[in-house]
Amino acid sequence: MLELKDICYTLPDGKEILKHIDLTVRDNEFMVITGPNGGGKSTLAKLIAGIVTPTSGQILLDGQDITGLDITNRANIGISFAFQQPVRFKGITVRDLLSLASGKDLSVREACGYLTQVGLHGASYVEREVDATFSGGELKRIEIAIALARESRLSIFDEPEAGIDLWSFKNLIAVFEHLHEQNNGSIMIISHQERILNIADEIVIIADGRVANKGSRDEIYPLLLSEETAVPCGCCKGGNCR
């Protein structure tokens, strides 16, 4: 179980990005974080992965304080993070990255298995360098495959649908549905997509650096769809946060 306790993150110029965030991700829970752009969602994800260090507050995993652990140690205790903007590498192949992610040298067949899950024809991709020859959508799917290969206890996906075409998006939903059914770890997805929100156990709305609302899908999803109100907001006492 991952717990965030009173997490704040302030930039050196004094701008507050995250304000007193309290959040719990239970084992095997499928949580979707949503909310307006610029509200602090990606920063929150990076903070859990250790890429960003909170200004104050605590991060606990199974009761153990991991706030001071760096990126590598967070990864090694079972936190994985799929970037919103995947990184390109000259000379490093898709199979290299999948092998690093899984912690062992994967055979072509094994590597292709992960790629197939994200709708890519593995044999056409597995030995290619992860460089500028890939389209944005292909890179996103590879990024997700890398996260799958880690088989982590907590997998964080930052807007996995961004840059993916409609056809691929259907496959993507199937990937997440499958992950959810497998129940092998907790999943946190930052997303604006209705179909992803619709398969969540828990939906959390982050707006203006705060947890504006949270609850089960049945509680929150209808509110998100309701007329006029994008986000019923805790920070303005039930009003509409825009």
Added chain:
Amino acid sequence: MNSYDLIMDLVGKVSDISDLPAVGAYNIRADGCGTARQNSENIEIITKTDKPGIDIMVKPGTKGETVYIPAVITHGGVDDLVYNDFYIGEDADVTIVAGCGVHNCDCEDSHHNGIHRFFLAKNSKVLYLEKHYGEGDGSGKRIINPETEVFAEEGSTMEMNTVQIKGVDSTKRVSKAELKDGAKLVITEKIMTHGDQTAETSFDVIMSGKDSSCHLVSRSVARDNSKQVFRSYMRGDTECYGHSECDGIIMDNGVVSAIPEIIANDVDARLIHEAAIGKIAGEQLIKLMTLGLTEKQAEEQIINGFLK
């Protein structure tokens, strides 16, 4: 290690053979002298009579053969100059493994200057592999200055993979090529320098034949206080395609200069140059660290991949 073992150890490091091949052509040059040679039915190696070096004659139509011509230096105070000419017959398709290894535990410098000329007949094809390596703890420098000239006739193809990863204190590498109709040249160069090493590479390619093409990729890593200079001159005199790309990673106080020149002498000549020099991108390190690597491991992974 006795002299033979040291020679074969260096040969292994630059040409990936651990012993003299039972079949196929080879010529091993050690400390300025030819020490072992074998011809094959299709590839004959002949000692030059006017200057140091050999002629490598590949019969027309020869397919799938590999010829090894490594040169090694086992001590300081050697100044080796060698001229090797390769005559590749029509329709031949062969692999040539060259390379130079210098072991220097002495206080005097050792030099290897290898001047290789390739004459590719019509529709022939060559894969040329060249690895340069230095070792030894002497104060004498390990200096390797290779020159490669390619004369590519109609429809021929030359692919050249050249690597310098370790231990060469100073290198000046000069490569020149002239490409006739439909001829194709692919050069991939990978260099890593460290300490106070210097490396200069220079490419001079003239595409005089219609539909000729050149693809030149240089990837380099300059660590510590090392310095590298990359020069490329690519000229298209007719309808042709040329692409050169220089990627450099700099670390510590390393310096990389890229000086490209592309000249289109014909309206149908298409020439492209790309260059990027900088330190390892922070996001690349972070990505690999999120996979469980330490920062140091991530750095090595990125460099090893870059120079793979």
